[in-house]
Amino acid sequence: xxxxxxxxxxxxxxxxxxxxTEFIVHSYTDYRxxxxxxxxxxxxxxxxxxVTAGYGVxxxxxxxxxxxxxxxxxxxxxxCELLASTRPTxxxxxxxxxxxxxxxxxxxxxxxxxxxxxxxxxxxxxxAEDIQMCRDMGKHGAELIHQNDTILTHCNxxxxxxxxxxxxxxxxxxxxxxxxxxxxxxDETRPFLQGARLTAYELHADGIPVxxxxxxMAGWMMKLGxxxxxxxxxxxxxxxGDVANKIGTYSVSVLAKAHxxxxxxxxxxxxxxxxxxSGDEIVIEQRDCREISHICGIQVAPDGVAMExxxxxxxxxxxxxxxxxxxxxxxxxxxxxxPKLKEFPS
Amino acid sequence: xxxxxxxxxxxxxxxxxxxxTEFIVHSYTDYRxxxxxxxxxxxxxxxxxxVTAGYGVxxxxxxxxxxxxxxxxxxxxxxCELLASTRPTxxxxxxxxxxxxxxxxxxxxxxxxxxxxxxxxxxxxxxAEDIQMCRDMGKHGAELIHQNDTILTHCNxxxxxxxxxxxxxxxxxxxxxxxxxxxxxxDETRPFLQGARLTAYELHADGIPVxxxxxxMAGWMMKLGxxxxxxxxxxxxxxxGDVANKIGTYSVSVLAKAHxxxxxxxxxxxxxxxxxxSGDEIVIEQRDCREISHICGIQVAPDGVAMExxxxxxxxxxxxxxxxxxxxxxxxxxxxxxPKLKEFPS
Numbered sequence: 129x130x131x132x133x134x135x136x137x138x139x140x141x142x143x144x145x146x147x148x149t150e151f152i153v154h155s156y157t158d159y160r161x162x163x164x165x166x167x168x169x170x171x172x173x174x175x176x177x178x179v180t181a182g183y184g185v186x187x188x189x190x191x192x193x194x195x196x197x198x199x200x201x202x203x204x205x206x207x208c209e210l211l212a213s214t215r216p217t218x219x220x221x222x223x224x225x226x227x228x229x230x231x232x233x234x235x236x237x238x239x240x241x242x243x244x245x246x247x248x249x250x251x252x253x254x255x256a257e258d259i260q261m262c263r264d265m266g267k268h269g270a271e272l273i274h275q276n277d278t279i280l281t282h283c284n285x286x287x288x289x290x291x292x293x294x295x296x297x298x299x300x301x302x303x304x305x306x307x308x309x310x311x312x313x314x315d316e317t318r319p320f321l322q323g324a325r326l327t328a329y330e331l332h333a334d335g336i337p338v339x340x341x342x343x344x345m346a347g348w349m350m351k352l353g354x355x356x357x358x359x360x361x362x363x364x365x366x367x368x369g370d371v372a373n374k375i376g377t378y379s380v381s382v383l384a385k386a387h388x389x390x391x392x393x394x395x396x397x398x399x400x401x402x403x404x405x406s407g408d409e410i411v412i413e414q415r416d417c418r419e420i421s422h423i424c425g426i427q428v429a430p431d432g433v434a435m436e437x438x439x440x441x442x443x444x445x446x447x448x449x450x451x452x453x454x455x456x457x458x459x460x461x462x463x464x465x466x467p468k469l470k471e472f473p474s
Numbered sequence: 475x476x477x478x479x480x481x482x483x484x485x486x487x488x489x490x491x492x493x494x495t496e497f498i499v500h501s502y503t504d505y506r507x508x509x510x511x512x513x514x515x516x517x518x519x520x521x522x523x524x525v526t527a528g529y530g531v532x533x534x535x536x537x538x539x540x541x542x543x544x545x546x547x548x549x550x551x552x553x554c555e556l557l558a559s560t561r562p563t564x565x566x567x568x569x570x571x572x573x574x575x576x577x578x579x580x581x582x583x584x585x586x587x588x589x590x591x592x593x594x595x596x597x598x599x600x601x602a603e604d605i606q607m608c609r610d611m612g613k614h615g616a617e618l619i620h621q622n623d624t625i626l627t628h629c630n631x632x633x634x635x636x637x638x639x640x641x642x643x644x645x646x647x648x649x650x651x652x653x654x655x656x657x658x659x660x661d662e663t664r665p666f667l668q669g670a671r672l673t674a675y676e677l678h679a680d681g682i683p684v685x686x687x688x689x690x691m692a693g694w695m696m697k698l699g700x701x702x703x704x705x706x707x708x709x710x711x712x713x714x715g716d717v718a719n720k721i722g723t724y725s726v727s728v729l730a731k732a733h734x735x736x737x738x739x740x741x742x743x744x745x746x747x748x749x750x751x752s753g754d755e756i757v758i759e760q761r762d763c764r765e766i767s768h769i770c771g772i773q774v775a776p777d778g779v780a781m782e783x784x785x786x787x788x789x790x791x792x793x794x795x796x797x798x799x800x801x802x803x804x805x806x807x808x809x810x811x812x813p814k815l816k817e818f819p820s
Contacts, residue, residue: 324774340767340779344689345782345787346725347724378693379692383728420662420687420688432678441691
């Protein structure tokens with residue numbers, strides 16, 4: 129299930145705000161509309177946002193390819209700034225834009241029209257590499273999942289959050305494909321309900337047994353002995369192993385620790401912010417409180433009541449059993465083992 | 475705000491499924507419809523259910539008062555059984571019905587028509603005593619809340635869950651009325667959203683500062699140092715201090731403990747099941763999974779996916795800092811101090 133791909137010269141995005149009851153694919157060629165699709169969470173999930181932003185830069189170049197070179201570079205600066213302004217927490221977004229910018233910088237001698245082809249190739253490479261990274265993460269992570277395990281996951285770190293296959297759900301897919309008889313509990317993940325709408329949807333579609341629960345049931349399911357492990361994705365990982373991920377991940381990590389259940393994070397190394405010492409520095413996106421007061425457009429909270437809507441929280445590295453990357457599984461001490469990943473061949 | 479009261483010979487119930495956007499009061503005189511209102515959660519909250527069931531028994535007696543005495547008692551057995559079958563977890567329901575049955579047993583010499591008046595008085599007494607108990611709980615519990623405290627609450631243990639004033643929210647009201655500058659964080663409490671729809675509604679109406687969050691934000695708010703204490707209600711308390719309350723309470727208790735935050739339970743002694751040794755024996759009501767798959771009638775989960783919907787969980791006594799009752803505050807060891815409440819004068 130590919131949520132973002134290039135086809136017939138258009139960027140295609142599965143509208144993830146309409147799942148699971150409607151399957152709609154939108155087409156884009158305007159980088160402004162691509163940026164808005166990220167803001168509106170038509171596409172979401174840190175890796176998928178990165179892939180989308182890469183294509184966004186390409187469509188910007190396509191639009192301005194007939195401008196004089198200096199105008200072209202000015203315009204491309206605007207394109208990259210707009211795309212980077214869409215969401216603040218997922219590091220893959222900035223990573224992908226930086227990669228496109230680096231390609232432009234390395235080809236500054238070329239004419240804009242030539243650059244367009246190079247940028248298209250780079251965006252396609254980001255997309256293809258993302259799928260390969262998910263497959264590699266799956267291979268490494270599947271080793272941590274045992275026969276008959278029941279795994280809790282939060283939010284959607286699945287095919288729909290990547291170019292395909294998924295990070296946390298990629299690990300689950302790989303274990304399932306390896307013949308392990310596993311099942312999944314999916315937190316519904318308010319306010320955006322990614323667990324109910326997306327994780328339950330894509331696992332069910334793939335025939336992997338999944339049970340949907342509300343977020344506040346996770347601890348009770350652990351208490352009842354129904355959960356053997358937790359796997360989640362990540363939007364940014366600091367150099368010390370602190371993990372920013374969907375709001376609620378922190379609570380799940382505390383609950384897992386209290387019940388002696390391993391807590392795994394699956395994310396490509398592009399999610400690691402090697403320059404960031406700890407999670408304290410991570411900017412947490414605050415989203416519109418209407419996501420809480422209204423569900424599917426229906427008002428569920430009284431007018432005039434204060435609300436908070438942080439989109440993410442930070443799980444301290446002490447609560448993370450291991451981090452599953454495309455290069456292998458990283459264990460504590462993270463402040464020593466994470467920097468080593470930089471030297472590890474891709 | 476009284477969610478259940480007798481007026482002009484009819485039982486009035488605020489329709490809590492319609493709040494906060496519609497304020498509708500239904501009228502009842504048929505005990506069957508009163509039982510259905512409990513099942514459908516028109517009225518909910520352990521003490522309010524008890525009060526409603528008391529009135530239900532009275533309306534049953536009113537309906538059958540012209541029957542011969544033996545038929546009357548047979549019919550009243552049916553009335554009590556129907557009302558007792560509505561919800562399995564809240565002990566106040568059985569406590570209130572038992573109290574009405576005891577009154578009938580004590581007046582077995584009277585004619586049915588005379589009994590109706592006695593049962594009406596008893597139902598009114600249950601209602602009035604519930605309000606007084608909430609006031610007394612408030613007085614005792616307010617001592618535990620400090621100036622400038624921010625209190626997290628889960629579900630609705632408010633005026634809307636009792637005959638008036640509330641248990642957990644009664645304590646908050648009493649602290650507020652005592653001039654303490656307190657504020658409240660309310661978990662929205664999926665799947666039924668009692669926190670968003672009811673707790674936020676009644677606190678906001680009373681001018682008590684309240685901030686609404688999704689359930690999965692509670693741990694993160696604790697981590698950020700925003701929560702000084704937790705107060706929740708209870709549907710049943712075992713003799714060892716284990717507490718059955720709305721699903722999600724257990725997770726909150728684990729999170730509070732991990733952050734060194736006190737966890738208080740406010741409940742009248744009618745909520746205590748002195749005959750039950752531990753929470754392991756408590757029957758947990760499993761509700762229709764449509765409450766999870768559909769929100770306000772809109773489908774949010776894919777067809778065919780498995781779900782769980784336990785309405786309650788059990789918080790072990792080790793996670794409970796103190797239990798606030800109308801007779802005073804009870805501290806551990808609960809297995810010694812809870813039985814003492816039986817001897818304590820009402």
